[in-house]
Amino acid sequence: MATNRKGGASPLARIQSRYEGTRKKCPECGFVDEAGNWESRTNGGKIVYRHTCPSCDAEREHTFSILG
Numbered sequence: 228m229a230t231n232r233k234g235g236a237s238p239l240a241r242i243q244s245r246y247e248g249t250r251k252k253c254p255e256c257g258f259v260d261e262a263g264n265w266e267s268r269t270n271g272g273k274i275v276y277r278h279t280c281p282s283c284d285a286e287r288e289h290t291f292s293i294l295g
């Protein structure tokens with residue numbers, strides 16, 4: 228019973244919730260994608276977020292390292 232977890236959220240979960248919650252506005256046209264259709268996938272020690280603006284088709288991609 229000696230589980231000693233701090234906060235309970237993994238770094239990956241924190242990145243996901245942050246991105247899903249805040250990065251919905253397109254920097255190109257200002258369209259706010261309420262559906263928040265970021266597509267995420269993990270790639271080795273990385274997580275790649277990709278979003279295509281439904282208004283102007285601008286693509287954004289963010290890559291994070293999830294290795295400490």
Ligand SMILES: [Zn+2]
Binds near residue numbers: 253254256257282283
């Ligand atoms: Zn746009």
